[in-house]
Amino acid sequence: MVKYNLTKMDWNNEYNWDLDIVRDLINHYFEHSSLLINLNDDGLDVTESGLEDILEMLDVITDGCPVSIYNANLLKSDTAYNDIYMYNPSFLKRCQLQIEVKKNITRTFCMFSGRPSWDRLALGSWLFNNANGNCTQSFHGCTGLYPNFENTARVSIGVEFDTLCKHAIQEVNISDVLKFIDSLPIQIGHLASGRFTSNNPLLLEEVYKDSFVEIVAETAKVGTVFFPTEKTFRPILFRTPFIIFGPVNFLKNLKKLGFKTFDKWFNETYDTITDDNQRLVEVQNTMAEVNKWSFNEVQLVYTEMLDTMQHNYDTMMLLTSADFNRDRFNE
Numbered sequence: 001m002v003k004y005n006l007t008k009m010d011w012n013n014e015y016n017w018d019l020d021i022v023r024d025l026i027n028h029y030f031e032h033s034s035l036l037i038n039l040n041d042d043g044l045d046v047t048e049s050g051l052e053d054i055l056e057m058l059d060v061i062t063d064g065c066p067v068s069i070y071n072a073n074l075l076k077s078d079t080a081y082n083d084i085y086m087y088n089p090s091f092l093k094r095c096q097l098q099i100e101v102k103k104n105i106t107r108t109f110c111m112f113s114g115r116p117s118w119d120r121l122a123l124g125s126w127l128f129n130n131a132n133g134n135c136t137q138s139f140h141g142c143t144g145l146y147p148n149f150e151n152t153a154r155v156s157i158g159v160e161f162d163t164l165c166k167h168a169i170q171e172v173n174i175s176d177v178l179k180f181i182d183s184l185p186i187q188i189g190h191l192a193s194g195r196f197t198s199n200n201p202l203l204l205e206e207v208y209k210d211s212f213v214e215i216v217a218e219t220a221k222v223g224t225v226f227f228p229t230e231k232t233f234r235p236i237l238f239r240t241p242f243i244i245f246g247p248v249n250f251l252k253n254l255k256k257l258g259f260k261t262f263d264k265w266f267n268e269t270y271d272t273i274t275d276d277n278q279r280l281v282e283v284q285n286t287m288a289e290v291n292k293w294s295f296n297e298v299q300l301v302y303t304e305m306l307d308t309m310q311h312n313y314d315t316m317m318l319l320t321s322a323d324f325n326r327d328r329f330n331e
Helices: 019-032 051-064 117-131 150-168 174-180 194-199 203-210 230-237 250-255 276-291 294-319
Strands: 002-004 033-038 068-073 082-085 108-114 135-139 212-216 242-245
Touching: 019 033, 019 108, 033 135, 108 117, 108 203, 108 276, 117 135, 117 174, 117 276, 150 174, 150 230, 203 212, 203 230, 212 230, 212 294, 230 242, 230 294, 242 276
Parallel strands: 002 033, 033 068, 068 082, 108 135, 108 212, 212 242
Antiparallel strands: none
């Protein structure tokens, strides 16, 4: 069976598939009488992503030739196609480093965004407009794959801005988002590419030492999906609490790996909200509450969190590929 490779660039964060990719899938299917789709270490919900709709169309025109999908989603998709689980532990291994962390907190928030998405625009904009003096943020609008920001990233940001507008989230101020977009790219010193920081988290060590909590916008967030990446493991490495916008029940599934979250200090009810828009609003509400804390309150809460953060670090250091077993998450 000949493999057909798909990457995250073949669909946007609302899973609107590039028509050229659909045509390529059809041609590949006809040529080889079978289809093995490799998502290249990405995880998605085959049904909610719209990929199943494309495959059903292929079934109609090719009389049901075999289809398999290499998928890093730890939650098995409810699909008739052969959804083969393949999780690349490199996301984890990049962060399994023996380091000591001594914080000198001067800012409440940090957030690091490479490839743009509608939710990252919303959350980054909120920080930029409400906590700019209390936050270290990078938003490149692209990754190391795109050396020319103007020609590539602006197009991608425009697509994601249109998507954000279509969500029509009343609590998201579109004029603030536009102001944020006008400020891009936002870079941290020598870090010119988000891809560098995903491969080498130590490049962000000094920023983490200054920051209390990281706002994380995970890669996969639509449908029934659990696909933790270095975005989640990186704050654990640097003993930093997190507020994560991901798919519904992301924190619940993270606990199945042995981690603890910060519901004693943060309102984490957002994790159970199925509606993507409302979940994002509740994440922003949690951020707004933390933004009200005084410097002394931040210091006190961080001290209270130390045992939880050390537990998470110790747990991460012991994890192996065997722990990322679909059976654990699909009981």
